[in-house]
Amino acid sequence: MIETSQATQFRYAAQHKPNQLIYGTGQTAVITGWTVRDAIAKHLQPSEYAVIGQLYSPTRGINLLIRNLLHNPHVRFLVVLNATKEDKNAGACQCLLDFFRNGVEESISDTGRKSWVIRSAIPGYIDIDIDINALEKLRHSVNWQEAKSITEAVNQVKSYAQKAAIQPWGVPLDFPMSAVEPTVLPGPRYGHRIEGKTIAETWVKIIHRIKTTGTIRPTGYDGQWQELIDLIAIVTDEPADFYFPEPNYLPIDRSFIQEYISQILDDAPQQEGVKYTYGQRLRSWFGRDQIQEVIDKLVADIDSARAVMSLWDASHDANDSPPCLNHIWVRIVDHQLSLTATFRSNDMFSAWPANAMGLRELQRYICDAITQKSNHVLKMGPLITISQSAHIYDDCFENTENVITSQYTKICQQRDYADPAGSFVITVQDSSIFVEHMTPGSGEVVNCYSGKSASQLSRQIVADCPGLQVEHAIYLGSELQKAEIALSNKQELIYEQDKQLKIHFIEN
Numbered sequence: 001m002i003e004t005s006q007a008t009q010f011r012y013a014a015q016h017k018p019n020q021l022i023y024g025t026g027q028t029a030v031i032t033g034w035t036v037r038d039a040i041a042k043h044l045q046p047s048e049y050a051v052i053g054q055l056y057s058p059t060r061g062i063n064l065l066i067r068n069l070l071h072n073p074h075v076r077f078l079v080v081l082n083a084t085k086e087d088k089n090a091g092a093c094q095c096l097l098d099f100f101r102n103g104v105e106e107s108i109s110d111t112g113r114k115s116w117v118i119r120s121a122i123p124g125y126i127d128i129d130i131d132i133n134a135l136e137k138l139r140h141s142v143n144w145q146e147a148k149s150i151t152e153a154v155n156q157v158k159s160y161a162q163k164a165a166i167q168p169w170g171v172p173l174d175f176p177m178s179a180v181e182p183t184v185l186p187g188p189r190y191g192h193r194i195e196g197k198t199i200a201e202t203w204v205k206i207i208h209r210i211k212t213t214g215t216i217r218p219t220g221y222d223g224q225w226q227e228l229i230d231l232i233a234i235v236t237d238e239p240a241d242f243y244f245p246e247p248n249y250l251p252i253d254r255s256f257i258q259e260y261i262s263q264i265l266d267d268a269p270q271q272e273g274v275k276y277t278y279g280q281r282l283r284s285w286f287g288r289d290q291i292q293e294v295i296d297k298l299v300a301d302i303d304s305a306r307a308v309m310s311l312w313d314a315s316h317d318a319n320d321s322p323p324c325l326n327h328i329w330v331r332i333v334d335h336q337l338s339l340t341a342t343f344r345s346n347d348m349f350s351a352w353p354a355n356a357m358g359l360r361e362l363q364r365y366i367c368d369a370i371t372q373k374s375n376h377v378l379k380m381g382p383l384i385t386i387s388q389s390a391h392i393y394d395d396c397f398e399n400t401e402n403v404i405t406s407q408y409t410k411i412c413q414q415r416d417y418a419d420p421a422g423s424f425v426i427t428v429q430d431s432s433i434f435v436e437h438m439t440p441g442s443g444e445v446v447n448c449y450s451g452k453s454a455s456q457l458s459r460q461i462v463a464d465c466p467g468l469q470v471e472h473a474i475y476l477g478s479e480l481q482k483a484e485i486a487l488s489n490k491q492e493l494i495y496e497q498d499k500q501l502k503i504h505f506i507e508n
């Protein structure tokens with residue numbers, strides 16, 4: 001605390017996310033939720049606030065915010081701006097207010113971690129390592145107010161700033177924090193292809209791939225993430241009403257998705273402090289309704305490869321918060337309508353499932369509209385997302401591990417053996433191994449191989465069909481090896497594909 005002739009000045013010291021905050025010298029912390037923090041800061045003097053910061057998530061953000069407040073006992077006032085649709089969807093501000101209103105109880109988090117759970121309808125957790133007496137002291141020492149608009153928040157901060165300086169409620173407090181250190185397996189950094197039937201199944205495979213082989217890097221947001229570059233996810237069969245697993249291990253539920261879909265499909269007015277919405281970029285930002293234009297274009301020319309929607313605005317987006325979803329492309333092949341969406345940056349644990357469901361709904365909307373406006377009978381094809389920076393934030397590592405542990409093995413067991421690269425029939429005849437390569441559907445023979453060496457045949461097949469599924473390729477390698485063993489012991493062993501080698505009984 002520094003006494004000056006004009007006023008008492010305090011210095012806010014952030015232990016967490018220090019570069020994401022705007023610092024002042026007053027005694028009021030301003031939490032702006034999803035409203036950009038500068039939208040408030042520009043109406044205030046630094047002497048009127050202690051700190052201004054955003055809060056997005058109740059499960060990830062509140063814990064760090066509370067830790068920072070415990071370290072800054074000079075903060076005696078809190079203004080929580082809970083103004084936008086995004087705040088309502090996320091529930092973080094609501095949950096923070098419930099912390100001050102109702103407190104916490106010792107319980108178990110969604111992922112089975114012992115935590116202080118906020119007494120709120122919205123799940124929010126605080127680390128159990130924090131002393132409950134400190135939490136109670138904080139709750140009772142800070143005067144808080146909810147604001148529903150920027151003006152209301154600004155007025156509230158100004159009115160707190162009128163008060164004479166108050167003593168800090170205690171000394172700065174810090175509590176230990178356990179870090180989850182990931183181990184990383186080797187793997188390619190650039191270009192991954194992951195396919196699944198549903199968004200849920202694909203998601204588990206995605207987070208497994210990133211978590212096991214992603215590079216650990218700084219995020220630009222005072223933390224780290226694990227990242228793969230250019231990850232293509234292909235969802236083939238998401239049902240119209242969306243598949244939510246039971247129990248639901250996704251980070252979203254049906255009610256969230258209902259709200260979220262309108263952010264992609266519907267226009268939204270520009271609002272101070274509120275970032276773009278995808279619907280706004282698609283429907284009106286460039287002075288045109290790009291969704292309608294894509295529909296009209298494909299109705300006029302079903303074979304068009306020009307059905308593009310662009311969300312990146314080169315004249316604006318060098319600035320703060322450019323959209324993560326940048327490009328959408330719709331294609332019709334064999335009466336199947338596919339949609340490919342490119343994200344420059346994608347939070348694969350927390351955001352991808354909602355992004356994918358929102359895009360799937362857009363795909364369905366376009367598919368239905370084209371069907372209605374034309375004579376074409378269309379089926380829904382795959383949804384494809386290309387995530388350029390496909391990352392998982394370090395504060396989600398533990399949740400990610402939990403989902404992988406509980407779901408990944410189960411998902412890998414649901415195999416189907418249909419490889420679009422076709423199938424192979426292996427026989428041992430006379431003095432050679434014969435392999436016929438056939439198409440997946442009708443079983444037409446498209447190639448034949450023969451030889452005595454399993455490794456040589458494997459190499460030829462892999463060179464001709466580099467897109468073989470990994471499991472299929474491993475299977476072929478082991479079958480060919482069995483065939484080679486049978487061939488070199490022709491008197492004693494019989495090879496039959498997919499069966500154990502049989503012993504030849506020679507009758508005397």
Ligand SMILES: O=c1ccn([C@H]2C[C@H](O)[C@@H](COP(=O)(O)O)O2)c(=O)[nH]1
Nearest residue numbers: 321322324325345346347351352355
């Ligand atoms: O629809 C969205 C919107 C945002 N993000 C994530 C990606 C990044 O983790 C973060 C945005 O950070 P910047 O790249 O804009 O700094 O939000 C998504 O995954 N999907």
